[in-house]
Amino acid sequence: MVINVKNLVKRYGDLVALDHLSFQVKEGEIFGLLGPNGSGKTTAINCILSLLEYERGDIEIFGKPMTPDAYDIKRQIGIVMQNVAVYTELTVYENIDYFCGLYVPDKALRKKLVQEAIEFTGLNDFSRFYPKKLSGGLLRRLNIACGIAHKPKLIFMDEPTVAIDPQSRNRILDGIMELNRQGATVVYTSHYMEEVEQICSRIMILDKGKAIALGTKEQLKDMITLGEKITVEAFSITDEQIQSLKSIPNVLSVHYSGNLLVIQSGKGRNNLEAVLDFIKKEGIQFGKIYSELPTLNDVFLEITGKELRD
Amino acid sequence: MFAHIFKYRMKCLLKDKETMFWTLLFPLALGIFFNLAFSGIGKGETFQTIPVAVVDNEEYRNDTVFQTILQEVSSGEDPLFHLHVVSEQVASKMLEDNQISGYFVAGSPVTMVVKTTGMRQSIIRSFLDTYIQNMSLVSTVMQKNPKALKALTDDLFHTVSYLKEVSATDAKPDNVASYYYVLIAMACFYGGFQGSRDISDIQANNTDTAARLNLTPVSKMKTFLVYMSASLLIHYIKMLLLLSFLVFVIKVNFGGKVGFILLTTLLGSIAGLSFGAFVSALLKKSEGIKIAVIVGTSMLMSFLAGMMYQGMKYIIQRNVPVLSYLNPLNLLTDAYYSLYYYDTYTRYAVNMGCLALFIPVFCIGTYLIVRRRKYASL
Secondary structure, eight states: OOEEEEEEEEEETTEEEEEEEEEEEOTTOEEEEEOOTTSSHHHHHHHHTTSBOOSEEEEEETTEEOOTTOHHHHTTEEEEOSSOOOOTTSOHHHHHHHHHHTTOOOHHHHHHHHHHHHHHTTOGGGTTOOGGGSOHHHHHHHHHHHHHTTOOSEEEEESTTTTOOHHHHHHHHHHHHHHHHTTOEEEEEESOHHHHHHHOSEEEEEETTEEEEEEOHHHHHHTSSEEEEEEEEEEOOOHHHHHHHHTSTTEEEEEEETTEEEEEEESOSSHHHHHHHHHHHHTOEEEEEEEEOOOHHHHHHHHHSSOTTO | OHHHHHHHHHHHHHTOHHHHIIIIIHHHHHHHHHHHHHTTTTGGGSOOOEEEEEEOSHHHHHOHHHHHHHHHHTSSSSOSEEEEEEOHHHHHHHHHTTSSSEEEEOSSSOEEEESSOSHHHHHHHHHHHHHHHTHHHHHHHHHHOGGGHHHHHHHHHSOOOSOOOOOSSSOOOOTTHHHHHHHHHHHHHTTHHHHHHHHHTTOTTTOHHHHHHHTSSSOHHHHHHHHHHHHHHHHHHHHHHHHHIIIIISOOOOOSOHHHHHHHHHHHHHHHHHHHHHHHHHOOSOHHHHHHHHHHHHHHHHHHTTSSOTHHHHHHHHHOHHHHHHOHHHHHHHHHHHHHHOSSSHHHHHHHHHHHHHHHHHHHHHHHHHTOSSBSOO
């Protein structure tokens, strides 16, 4: 195990920020921490990294207890913080070189690593720029470059894609997967479920400091009763036909509004086929049909009764 | 590692415009302002001959004693009066046009006319009072020994000081220099801005870059020591620039003990940096509030050391002497002062010793606060 967290409890006064949190991160995986804002993702990372005091719990990284002066462990860790943490007085190159130099004293090696980080994050054309001259997306990339230039074995990425354009976001997500392919274990926090679904091998969903679900995305979706949601652009459907649709096996609910027929089915096979058969048999005129599998938001909704984005 | 962190810290500090303003440009501007404000201060103390008139009437023409006395005090190298003998109408017109400060009208007794009150009018009045009081004596001398009249008027109208001003050193008394000593002492303590930034940049609960630094395999205290070294070097260079500006451009006299002046400035810079670091570590507030506290405290200490009113320093010394020793900025000012005025080093040593005591207090206090390894919140 790369990370082993047992019974972690962190309070801010009366507020329990982390409530007996336990999980493990395996070598070579991209481990996702998913939860709404305030669910405890960043607090968990800061406790793991020994920045924050906590009331209870044991934290081990690379099999050793994590403490503020565990410099051997820190040397193998890279951090991409939620806020951009760079010096405004230094250029892009200087910022990366400065932070890389705190891990890598050898000048020649460092020069090579800094150049690689610049190329990896696509900052080649901006290496002499000061942070104030960079766009939000480029700043995020600089933030990442400062965290990964020294080639760490374990990388913590705390919401690295907040408030950036889709192009930069895709580049960052591709970069994270590339780092993982190169051998880095990644702990990735986000409240964007699409990102987590896209890149994470295992996902832990947090709510109010508690782990409410943990597994691969398939395992998480298997935890809930929902199956696919079928949406049909249909015209002139009668109340009787809606009642008949509800009686189809495995159909959980049917809504019809504005020529859109939405059928939520439970877990099971051939749900779409059964609905299409019914539409044909009844001679209902229809346009587009599409089917959506349950999302992590559905998982969160079913477990907590609220939307992930609330 | 030291060289790596030191190099980048220097770059950051040299490009920090706000700190550069407060620690160098502001004291320079204040020095220029002082120079403009104090440039005419000595001129007011120079005596200038007072233009007066005497009414040329019959009484005056008959009063040879008064004529002789007026001629005596209106002649020579530094005459008291520049005398006009004119008609009363002309005298009145001249007074109205401010060509003269007053005029005499001979008679029994002699009277004077002035338009306003002031230093010159007081001198004219004093002259007339002395003349009236000693008029009979002057008449007797005139009649019996006219040659002795010159000596008599010298005695009567020129005060004799029986005290002689002797300087303890070769230094010339300079009322203005003290203001510049407070200025450079204040600038030394504005190094507190850099000390404050050094603390903010290593405390994970202050800035994001500090949080990132706390996660690297370099100890926080080591980073802090490197940061303080860089800050001290930059601040000391700034203080030397300011000192050079005051000495060579504004011509402030700091005396000839160059080595001690440089040492005093170095100790002042260290005290200023450690003061700022201590304030920043102590206050769990925003950067703006920390800066406001550093500026406010430095200004208060400067005021008590005599920056706005030179007499304040002596008021404190007379009424609350302990405050003089508890005000590090006053100690620094007094160290420059004693270097300039005294040949011995006793007073200087006391000032430097007391100032040096503040440095470990600030440093130990800072260490005890920032040594924590984890934070309750970020």
